[in-house]
Amino acid sequence: MSKDYAVIGKNVPKIDGREKATGAAKYAGDLKFPNMLFGKLLTSPHAHAKILSIDTSEAEKLPGVKAVITHKDVPALKYGISPARWDENIFCIDKVRFIGDKVAAVACIDEETCYKALKLIKVEYEVLPAVLDALLAMDEGAPQVHDEYPRNINTEIHQNFGDLDKALAEAYHVRNDYFVGQRTYQSPIEPHSAVSIWKDNKLTIYSSTQSPHYFQYYIAREFGLKMGDVRIIKPFVGGGFGGKLEPTGLEFAGAVLSKLTGRPVRTFYDRHEMFAHNRGRHKVYMELTTGVDKEGKILGVHANFVSDGGAYTSLGVATSYYAGGLLTLTYEFENYKFDMIRVYTNLPACGAQRGHGAPQPKYAFESHLDNIAKDLGLDPLEIRLRNARQPNTVTINDFGINSCELTACLEKAADISGWREKKGNLPKGRGIGIATGSFVSGAGYPIYRNDLPQSAAMIKVHEDGTAATLYTGAVDIGQGSDTALCQMAAEAMGYRYENMKIIAADTETTPHDFGAYSSRQTLMSGSACKQAGEEIKKQILDIASTIMSLPPDDLDCRLGIIFSKSRPTAKTITFEEAARRFFVLRGPLLGRGVYHVPRLGGTFKGAAVATSPAYSFCAQISEVQIDEETGEVDVCEVWDVHDCGQVINPMQLHGQVHGALYMGVGEAIWEEVLFDDQGKILNPNLGGYMLPTALDMPIVHSELVESFEPAGPWGVKEVGEGATNPTMGCFNNAIYDAMGVRIDSLPLTYEKVWCAMKEKREGKTESNTEV
């Protein structure tokens, strides 16, 4: 970031750092209200069953129970987050579709009574055969998860760009590979909680949410309320990663319980319930066929995927489009076919998880590309350099790319990791791998169709000018948007970060913003905040010009000092003085900003998904050490080089890279939600679900390349999700380099590595075939 800036580009202290570090910060589950009740949900113990009857009479008799509700007490209107597929009910009406599906809820005077009451609800089920395997779900005669969706097909995509058949026919080499991903779970440290207060005709919900707006819209819709009568407030949130983007039974049931009892109701998940609710990453089955010329230039690609969506849609329609849509970003090719089927199964629903849809296809493609490089005798770095996307290009599926420094990222990653010295020269058991990634800087279109701007912001300067409050709908869930947006507002105003206050993510007091997802806030919310700040500055300079008797055009304001640009010796005044005078003479000093995305993308079906005003790019290199006998993978070191445009707060940026890598490393080697043959999760806790620990993390080098994005305020673009995308493929390639074995399913566990090495020793053929 250029040195001309006073506030942005600097490591200012996090605006909420002290509160969080001292434990003063209050999360939804910490909130207490007079007379508050506790609510819990009763969920299905069967993966697929008819509900024959529900008897709540015993539960109602238990002292301390204030309300017991089932589907009879709530609207029957189906909801969901993907508009084309509203397929969930607040409570199941005639059948349950996965272990954990919502059946009833209670509100009681304390938590303990809730558990006792839940045990007293008698539900009679008729167990139905369940479909637990996505590849069998489409078979004739397979159990039907939803009657409305024959053969359990939830989403089907067939996109065709250019002439793939011709490209493959003319290719020097065509390769076909098959890879399988895994279901993972976001595992935010803060469990989901909500406090619902339905009083008179107004519903207020404090929720651990990534998007007050979508919660407000869908909750108002469900209960037939005006959006203005639903207020969603986000307290501190301990991580979301995509899992807190849609309202859950906690809000829907909590609202009804509050309405019935006339008291605030706190509903919450424990860790097991979080896993059961899930909405984690889809498991995708991925077939890739690619044709290249002699030099390794990619001519055409066919991506043929099936994904296991679980019992409901959640965000899965978008996930499915993203899975193939984003594959065209990092490498340039002109012929592309993308086929995808997302199927329903009797497992918990999958949704959006950091890198939405992209990481598993990226794992497959980056592994596939290394296979091709090997077939051609090319260095993996070289094949990537030959195909790397260039700036000011348009992908075959109509995404416009402005800034793109992928080539520079690859070169720098190679330099700082010592790729050229290491490649081919490491001792056996040690390997180095490379992969690239890219991600949207905010989805070009909202989740449900509407014409609202992406983001809006207001700034109110205190009457004596000693503080300014930024009002934004942007949602800080730990990533630090409150800090970055205050920096941006202060920069635009010519003010000081230290004097900024923020009120964010409350649908009643803050202007609209779609929330924290698709890495959108720095670019989109940032644009609105910048504009609001500029409006303040314009007004402050205007009043200052009357005080200073200088033309407003000659004035500027920096760090709260207003000065003449042409007369450096002219007397300056402070922002405070000018602001105070403004208030006295003209009333409140307010700034407003709004950000609309320009129309983006093509006209084919699904063209809207994965459009964005700007795309980040990155290259990753990782080094591993494999225990040749046990298969144990030591993830030694990772080099991540990002093109994320200009940087507002370097420390937060590198924090995002570390966090994204943490998730990527976990999903690469360790994490998987496992089920038994009845559809029950075997590891719904942090003991069994293998998140890496601090001791397991590699040494991380996070570096940047110089880049400026014209579509972003001050040239910014995304970083939060992009660094998750290359990681799994990168590690697979490093393992291949170390041991000459290719693991074709995630996670790349020690046992799979052991097994692949054993098969190689025993001379069994590699599972990946060459066409």
Added chain:
Amino acid sequence: MYLPDFDYYAPDSLAETCEGLEHFGAKAKVLSGGTDIIAKMKSGLLNPEVLISLKKLEDLKKIEYVSGKGVVIGALSTHNDLVNSKILNDKYLSVSEAAHNMASNQIRNIGTVGGNLCNAVPSADLPPILIALGATIKLVGTKGERVMLLEDLFTGPMKTVIAENEILTEIVIPDQPSTGSNYIKFGLRRSGALAVVGIAVAVTVNGGTFTEAKIAIGAAAPTPIRARETEKFLQGKTISDDLLAEAGVIASGESKPISDIRGSAEYRRDLIRVLTRRALHKAINEGHV
């Protein structure tokens, strides 16, 4: 998940504890650090009406050396007590290291050695190394006390010979001629992971030959097991790389692991082969580590 209701007692003496256990019979369970039993009660796997806590039995919180007897470890010693005990660090660092590689620091601060043994899960980390070192245990009940080899405690997964009115009070690592011991835990991450397999060895080496080798393996069968064939094979043999490799093969053949979410039986058997060799190698060359 919530903790069901139960009655709670914390007697002042061993005798009262045993009487209480006898009085409540099958309804009661012993509570030590609670890191196993409380989790099981929360998830509904166990539902005792009464918990009898050992926490006031100060005598059981000790690690001391008694000459002529050996290192005496009170059942209430926490994992971190084992980690930090000077006596163990000096004599059997392998035990401290085994404790150090368990769970997480929070769990090591409250989980006890008694709980780890009495819980009797096949993957527990302390039984193998203590068995390899020939540890004995003392069980005290209303009808007196008995001393036995630790390896005779286990009868199956989560099953022991402990009677309803008995508690385990101490573990003794006897004085011994062994020259080296070592425990290798193979977990799926570096902290907070249960053993996929755990191999403990204690060797007595004299001039390049094995006088004795004891090998105990966790997560290889319904209980921690001794690899007796392997031990017999090694006795009196001259140490060589080939010999240790062959020992690994025999130990692998002696094991009867299962497949579960942490690993397949086939994988476990091969890990036993590799890690037995490595553990022997380490114990021979590095002493009690």
